[in-house]
Amino acid sequence: MTTGDRCEMPPIPLRSTPIKGFILDITGVLYNSMEGTDGIPIQGSAHAVNRLYSESRVRFLSNESTGTVGHVVGKLGRLGYTGIREEDVITPAPTAAEYCKRNGLRPHLLVHPGIRSVFDGLSQEDPNCVLIGDAEHAFTFKAINTAFRHLMKMKDPLLLSLGCGKFYQRTDGPCIDVGAFAEALKYSSGCRHVVIGKPRGDYFQTALDSMGLAKDEVVMIGDDIVSDVGGAMAFGMRAIQVRTGKWRSEWESHEIKPTLIADDLLSAVKACID
Amino acid sequence: MTTGDRCEMPPIPLRSTPIKGFILDITGVLYNSMEGTDGIPIQGSAHAVNRLYSESRVRFLSNESTGTVGHVVGKLGRLGYTGIREEDVITPAPTAAEYCKRNGLRPHLLVHPGIRSVFDGLSQEDPNCVLIGDAEHAFTFKAINTAFRHLMKMKDPLLLSLGCGKFYQRTDGPCIDVGAFAEALKYSSGCRHVVIGKPRGDYFQTALDSMGLAKDEVVMIGDDIVSDVGGAMAFGMRAIQVRTGKWRSEWESHEIKPTLIADDLLSAVKACID
Numbered sequence: 001m002t003t004g005d006r007c008e009m010p011p012i013p014l015r016s017t018p019i020k021g022f023i024l025d026i027t028g029v030l031y032n033s034m035e036g037t038d039g040i041p042i043q044g045s046a047h048a049v050n051r052l053y054s055e056s057r058v059r060f061l062s063n064e065s066t067g068t069v070g071h072v073v074g075k076l077g078r079l080g081y082t083g084i085r086e087e088d089v090i091t092p093a094p095t096a097a098e099y100c101k102r103n104g105l106r107p108h109l110l111v112h113p114g115i116r117s118v119f120d121g122l123s124q125e126d127p128n129c130v131l132i133g134d135a136e137h138a139f140t141f142k143a144i145n146t147a148f149r150h151l152m153k154m155k156d157p158l159l160l161s162l163g164c165g166k167f168y169q170r171t172d173g174p175c176i177d178v179g180a181f182a183e184a185l186k187y188s189s190g191c192r193h194v195v196i197g198k199p200r201g202d203y204f205q206t207a208l209d210s211m212g213l214a215k216d217e218v219v220m221i222g223d224d225i226v227s228d229v230g231g232a233m234a235f236g237m238r239a240i241q242v243r244t245g246k247w248r249s250e251w252e253s254h255e256i257k258p259t260l261i262a263d264d265l266l267s268a269v270k271a272c273i274d
Numbered sequence: 275m276t277t278g279d280r281c282e283m284p285p286i287p288l289r290s291t292p293i294k295g296f297i298l299d300i301t302g303v304l305y306n307s308m309e310g311t312d313g314i315p316i317q318g319s320a321h322a323v324n325r326l327y328s329e330s331r332v333r334f335l336s337n338e339s340t341g342t343v344g345h346v347v348g349k350l351g352r353l354g355y356t357g358i359r360e361e362d363v364i365t366p367a368p369t370a371a372e373y374c375k376r377n378g379l380r381p382h383l384l385v386h387p388g389i390r391s392v393f394d395g396l397s398q399e400d401p402n403c404v405l406i407g408d409a410e411h412a413f414t415f416k417a418i419n420t421a422f423r424h425l426m427k428m429k430d431p432l433l434l435s436l437g438c439g440k441f442y443q444r445t446d447g448p449c450i451d452v453g454a455f456a457e458a459l460k461y462s463s464g465c466r467h468v469v470i471g472k473p474r475g476d477y478f479q480t481a482l483d484s485m486g487l488a489k490d491e492v493v494m495i496g497d498d499i500v501s502d503v504g505g506a507m508a509f510g511m512r513a514i515q516v517r518t519g520k521w522r523s524e525w526e527s528h529e530i531k532p533t534l535i536a537d538d539l540l541s542a543v544k545a546c547i548d
Contacts, residue, residue: 144454
C-alpha cells in the first residue's frame with residue numbers, strides 16, 4: 001500500500017516540548033497475553049518501567065476489563081514488575097462505576113466475572129443501561145440476547161462499553177474484543193453508545209490529572225493504533241506506537257500516523273529521555 | 275416522531291398493475307416463534323395461504339437459517355400449513371452453498387447445527403471465507419473467535435452471512451439475529467461482507483424466476499421492514515408490511531414506507547385480490 005502524496009510528517013515532533021511524564025498501556029507493552037497463564041513479559045520493558053519510575057512520572061492506562069486493578073497489579077508483580085503501585089494503574093471498570101453513579105444509571109452487566117465486584121455499590125434493578133466489558137467466555141448467546149432484550153425495553157437505550165477494542169493479541173493468536181460485541185448490540189437495538197476508556201479524551205485526562213501534568217508534557221505509549229495512539233493524538237498528546245503486542249506491519253501505512261513507531265517500550269523510552 | 279413535510283405517498287400504488295403472484299416471508303407472517311416448540315400459527319394465515327394457492331402464484335422466501343427447507347416445510351405442516359411444497363420454499367443456505375461453489379469459496383462455517391449438512395459438498399479446508407448464519411446457542415465466544423481468527427488470516431477477508439437480520443421475534447421476546455454477529459466480525463476484522471438472502475435483489479429474483487413472473491407482477495409480504503419490505507421495494511416490487519411477528523408500532527413512521535401496512539397476512543391478501 002502506498003500513501004501517495006499524503007503528508008506523513010507527524011503533527012507534533014517527539015521533542016517539541018519537554019517530556020515530563022508517560023502514560024503506558026499495559027497488555028502488549030509490558031507483557032504478551034498467553035491463555036491460562038499470567039502472560040510473558042516483553043524483554044526490556046521492566047527495565048524501561050524502572051527508568052520511568054526513577055527519572056520521570058508514569059501512569060498505566062489500560063482498557064483491561066477482565067480483572068480489577070488489584071488483579072492487574074498482582075499479575076504484573078508476578079511477571080517481574082514489582083514496583084508498580086495500584087494507585088498508578090487506571091482501568092475502565094471503576095471509571096464506569098463512577099460514571100453510572102454520577103448519571104443515575106442502573107446497569108445490566110455483561111462483563112467478565114473478574115470485575116463484577118467493582119459494581120457492587122450500584123443498583124442493578126430495572127436497568128436503564130447495559131454495561132459491557134470483555135466478558136470473554138461469558139459472551140454466550142443467552143447473555144448477549146439478555147443484554148439485547150434489556151436495551152429493547154428501554155425508552156432511550158444506552159450502552160456503555162469498557163473500551164471499544166477490535167481485538168487483543170494472545171500468544172496463540174488474536175482474540176476478538178469487547179468493541180465487536182458492542183457493535184453487535186448497537187446494530188440490533190439502535191442504542192446510543194458511550195465508551196468508557198481509551199480512546200476517549202477524558203480517560204487520558206484522568207491519567208494526566210493524577211500526574212499533575214498537562215497534555216503537552218506527556219507522551220502516550222501503546223500497542224493499539226486506534227485506542228492508544230489515535231486517542232492520545234486526537235486529544236492533543238504525543239503518542240508512540242510500539243511494534244509489540246497486537247502490532248500489525250500494515251499499520252506502517254495506517255491513516256493514524258503516530259508521533260513515533262518504536263520497536264518496543266524500551267526503545268520508545270530511550271527515544272524520549274536519552 | 276413526526277416525519278415533517280416528507281412525502282409519505284407510497285412510490286408504487288398497490289393496484290397499479292395486476293398482481294399475479296405473491297412472495298411471502300414465513301416467520302412472523304405464517305407463525306410466531308416459541309422456544310422449544312414449532313411455534314404458534316397466526317390466525318387467518320392458513321386460510322390466506324390456501325387462497326393464494328388456489329387463486330394466484332405463491333412462493334415462500336425466508337432468511338431462516340436454523341433448519342433445512344425440509345425442516346421448515348415439516349414444521350409448517352405440523353402448524354396446519356399442509357399444502358406447502360418444498361419446491362415453493364426458498365431459504366438462504368442452499369443459495370449460499372451454490373454461491374460458494376460458483377465462486378471457488380471454501381467456507382469456515384459458523385452456522386446452526388441444523389443446516390451444516392447443506393454444505394457437505396463443499397471443501398472447508400484452508401477456508402477463504404467465513405459463512406455465518408443464525409447459529410443461536412452455537413454463537414459461543416470460542417466459535418466467534420475462531421471465525422474471527424480465520425478472517426484475520428485471509429489476504430482478502432470475506433464474510434458471507436445468511437441474511438443480515440437485526441432480530442427475530444419469539445413469543446417470549448425479541449432475539450438478536452445473525453446480522454449482529456456479522457457486524458461484530460466486520461468491526462474487528464475489517465472484512466468484506468456479502469449478504470445471501472433478503473434484502474438482496476438477486477434473492478427476490480430467485481423467487482420471481484421460479485414463478486415465471488416479473489417484479490411488477492408480484493407483491494412481497496413480510497414482517498421485517500428492512501429485509502422484506504425495504505429489500506423488495508428497493509428491487510422495484512410492491513411490498514406489504516404486516517403488523518404481526520416482529521412488527522414495532524414505531525415503524526409506522528419508519529423511513530422505509532411500505533406500499534401498504536396490513537394487520538396480518540389475511541388482511542394483506544384480501545387487500546390485493548378481493
